[in-house]
Amino acid sequence: MTDVPFTLSALADLGTLARDLPRFDDRAAEAARARQNSLSKPPGSLGRLEELAVFMAGWQGTERLKIARAQALVFAGNHGVCAQGVNPFPQEVTAQMVANFEAGGAAINQLCRANGADLQVIALDLETPTGDITTGPALDEAACLTVFNRGAAAVDPHADVVILGEMGIGNSTIAAALAAAIFGGEVRDWVGPGTGSDGEGLARKIAAIERALARHADLRGNAPAQLAALGGREQAAICGAVLAARMARIPVLLDGFICTAAAAALYGTDPDYLAHCRVGHVSAEPGHRRLLDALGQTPVLDFDMRLGEGSGAALALGILRSALACHNGMATFGEAGVSGG
Template sequence: MTKPLFPITKLSDLHGLAEALPAADATAADAARARQASLTKPPGSLGRLEELAEFMAMWQGTDRPKIDTAQALVFAGNHGICAQGVNPYPQEVTAQMVANFEAGGAAINQLCRANGAELSVIALNLENPTADFTQAPAMSEAECLEALNKGAAAVDQSADILLLGEMGIGNSTVAAALTSALFGGDVAGWVGPGTGSDADGQTRKCRAIDAGLARHADAIGDAPAILAALGGREQAAICGAVLAARAAGIPVILDGFICTAAAAALFATDPRLLDHCLVGHASAEPGHRLLLEKLNKRPVLEFDMRLGEGSGAAVALGIIRSALACHNGMATFGEAGVSEG
């Protein structure tokens, strides 16, 4: 009997997971491409809309991909690194924003409503922030696995697409720490204003990340260990949701810098683990463009957004719906009685 993929019981198990997960359906992609060539338009004239339809086909395993159910998950967590003065807002704001999400008053609520996504917000032990990673690992392996498996369990196995986002005061510092550890380079290149840090605040972020990288140098080269040492519960939950979606054959839209940085821990483990993921938008956070280059991902949108919450993923969902409306609804040349020339 094949061992079930979830719950994941050891972080080291992530290293071999790609082999056990479904791959893209090349036959469905070829059939979708052939349909695009037969539609009443010049070849390639819908640009990336055609590419997005083919992407959805290869991961849903059908030449006529659809989105009846779009699930949006926003994971929220608090971070011990805030003790280093890396954020201008108190951590109480995380719980306050979760309440706002639940009351329907945030941007993500409006964008999910406008683009047809069912939103769930999952708070992850907000009353107990992770440890300050300048002093200790942010999470033990057990804590990281608990959050990862909660993320996996939140995925609706019947969804046609999954949108992922996050909320957590201090998590732009966590994202910069993760990307610095995973990909190297100048720490300052990964650091941005986040929720509004000024130059002094960004300097504090850099100092905190440098200290964290030095303390956890033995984790460098082991992406799951980096996730536990420097990440947060919402980052681990995002990774779990990405993996559960892949196991269920559900394509994923990642949000901006923080969400993509969380998923980058999977990419650094094995790049194939993010093959089923789109990036919804290019965040205005400076580290995101650098990260997109590392991941070789082209965002669906570039709207200068940097809100988080899954907001960019929700807007991108509307574009993907448009791509599928054309793919499935347009007539072929034969059906329309139009000469192909």
Template sequence: MRSFDEVAAQRARDRQNQLTKPPGSLGRLEELAVFMAGWQGRDRPELNRAQALVFAGNHGIVAQGVNPFPADVTALMVQNFAAGGAAINQICSVAGAELAIVPMDLDRPTRDFTQAAAMDMPEVHAAMSIGADSVDPKADILILGEMGIGNSSVAAAQAASVFGGRAEDWVGPGTGAEGDVLARKQRAVSTGIALHSPSTARETLAAFGGREQAAICGAILRAQELGLPVILDGFICTAAAAVLRRDDPEALAHCLIGHESAEPGHRRLIAALGMRPVLSLDMRLGEGSGAGVALMVLRAAIACHGGMATFAEAGIG
């Protein structure tokens, strides 16, 4: 696994202090530039190639009536992605990211985690391998997103398993659950976390699923091997990533959280991780949309860092 290059990061900080602005006046943009410098190992980081991966999967937990939409919507949305008609297509276009959609056995949902483990260990490993193999080693930044009817229930169960708390602390509306649907969602998550007691990342993925969450974890681990910075999307993506902390407290050191989702559990999850989102725009769409918007902010940070003149270059001072 690659580690953060403190020498490159310090050189980036030194450069920030020489640019034609009051020190610290670009706020978080300066921090983001230094973060990128440390992970890219150069004091002037670049964003020539951005990759966006959206993994899609289906879930047996849908049988518990936890979602107002049927599972076949997942495949229909994958078709919409392929046709260029989704929000993530538009965001990647303006943000300058190459988008790839990776369906994960959509005709074979994971098992209902209120009845049994969602996946067996070979299924977990296979999904993680797909995620790892999907990462472009030539990329400068990786954006991760997901699509899957029922996967906000999976995320709530994963978060509760890793950080504790009741189902009610983590379960939110997702794609619009309310009333009886929301109550069923809370009961399903309560049943799942009472039934399963995983202690490792892979056991957590096996217990609750889904394939797209396991692929996200595989992609994160591969990115860490490459020293490739990652932008995570909202609640579902962040909950998937969080299970890796069970094996390694520094597993997400190379990751940014793109935005704070409007999904209620995401703020609690961000606090539990001790991380800070780039944006807060009341988004809760998933599919990598918030992470894609965060990429635009990251591009602004790197453009200022690399393109601004120093006081000496500008003849000031």
């Protein structure tokens, strides 16, 4: 682990950087698995709690696990594609919700408080929406790198887990565009109501994404370039935070469809970029299950949530803490004086 902030100097570097990433510690994971099998319970009886403990061991590099600091980062941005009528709410809502986060009045504030996470909200040039992806790129490379590195710099290298979320009117359209660009398929299969689009609104979203994909078709297979052309500031910042956490060997809990679609730009470059990530919940936004299948991810929770803000990931932190409590606190069969262990 290092205190030196990670900085990306060119999007093309993501293609080779994956070779030098910190790796999962198989020895620590095996020690954690052996402990799980010695605890006073039938092996495997705690289900995914056991898997989460082993996952944490592999990234923390120790059999005995801790979450002394959970850091929650919510990135907020505005999107030029809103000019296409894809959003039922005005873009002013993004700044208004950021103010609500800062005042402690949003769902994410309550969930972070309840589950022991330190929340930081980072507004990314809200007064200047990105470019309209139907007529040009959302961001040029320099702008994308700027917010990528802001996301990376926000990660506390001493955190034990990082929770990622977002806020941005119009960003469900951006998420569907990124998912369709990276994984293909029919655009309509990736598009959902977001904050409440009706049938006409859904049609506008689909049409806008189809025009954007056609305009940027030359970027097919180049996920970093697709992140800049089709993404947004909060999407790039999420990718930066994911990569900085990996450099510091910090496990990450991703939130719902929009957050996962942002991180998918890293997966599209090299699947190993997301090896230290788990998805906190499966969103009710219809494209999320399809995206999780493409990423090979099983969500921690399925609570029919679609709020964003990092809310599902913050809720999943409570499950992660429970997994570690059982792993660290349970007695072994020998310690408990129970026969059969």
